[in-house]
Amino acid sequence: MGINPCDDGNNINGDGCSATCQIERGWNCSGGSKITKDVCKDVVPHKMHIIRNKNNTLVTVLFSEKSSIMVPQVTLHRNL
Numbered sequence: 001m002g003i004n005p006c007d008d009g010n011n012i013n014g015d016g017c018s019a020t021c022q023i024e025r026g027w028n029c030s031g032g033s034k035i036t037k038d039v040c041k042d043v044v045p046h047k048m049h050i051i052r053n054k055n056n057t058l059v060t061v062l063f064s065e066k067s068s069i070m071v072p073q074v075t076l077h078r079n080l
């Protein structure tokens with residue numbers, strides 16, 4: 001959209017195209033024209049870290065970036 005490296009039509013940082021219309025690290029922006037906005041996609045996979053407590057009764061999952069988890073069905077298996 002225009003002469004900037006990117007323009008997603010807002011002044012929000014962290015969505016791939018900065019408030020100063022620069023492509024942010026880890027993002028790819030394309031598709032814009034003089035009348036349409038660029039669309040930015042996160043191209044770096046988020047890192048995930050799994051931590052278990054001493055008794056293995058609690059699992060904590062940490063992500064390097066704000067992430068969403070889709071869990072349509074959870075099945076737990078336990079070896080006795």
Ligand SMILES: [Ca+2]
Nearest residue numbers: 008012015017
């Ligand atoms: Ca933006």
